[in-house]
Amino acid sequence: xxILGAWxxxxxFGIPLATVLLLTASNVFMTIAxxxxxxxxxxxxxxxAALVSWGIALFEYLxxxxxxxxxxxxxxxxxxxxxxxxxxxxxxxxxxAIFVMHEPFKLDYLWAGLCLVGAVYFIFRS
Numbered sequence: 236x237x238i239l240g241a242w243x244x245x246x247x248f249g250i251p252l253a254t255v256l257l258l259t260a261s262n263v264f265m266t267i268a269x270x271x272x273x274x275x276x277x278x279x280x281x282x283x284a285a286l287v288s289w290g291i292a293l294f295e296y297l298x299x300x301x302x303x304x305x306x307x308x309x310x311x312x313x314x315x316x317x318x319x320x321x322x323x324x325x326x327x328x329x330x331x332a333i334f335v336m337h338e339p340f341k342l343d344y345l346w347a348g349l350c351l352v353g354a355v356y357f358i359f360r361s
Contacts, residue, residue, distance in 0.1 A: 248359070250319065251309045257302030258320060262327040264295035270328075274336065318358045322351050 245252035268291035272284035306316050325348060332338040 246309075250311055250315075251305050254302045254306035254309070254311065254316075255319070255323070257298045257305070258323050259327065261295045261298035261302060262320075262323050264291055264298065265324070266327050266331045268292040268295060270331065270336065312358075314358050318351070318354050322355060325351060 247255050268288040271291075272279065272288055276284070303316055306319075307313070311319075325344075329344045329348075333340055
């Protein structure tokens with residue numbers, strides 16, 4: 236059985252593993268597309284940055300669309316997919332901000348994460 240085939244049969248807290256992994260990979264591309272150009276903002280024209288970002292974002296969508304379709308087909312609600320997306324986004328964004336963009340760690344990241352834990356609880360409890 237292929238790795239992709241194995242993903243379709245596995246779940247994480249009732250969510251297809253393929254959805255979680257594809258959304259995580261999608262978020263890596265999204266974060267780079269949205270914020271990576273800021274490292275070169277002083278030397279790169281905004282139009283070039285926008286076009287490069289759109290090119291990167293294409294890969295985001297090529298992963299995000301099937302991720303959401305797989306999850307929704309497995310019974311994950313639209314609201315659950317959105318909250319899952321936000322949790323993954325923060326999980327990808329914080330290391331990117333610290334290690335790639337060299338932003339200092341802030342306790343606000345922790346508080347935001349705790350708010351998302353509450354969101355996860357409320358959206359997945361029923």
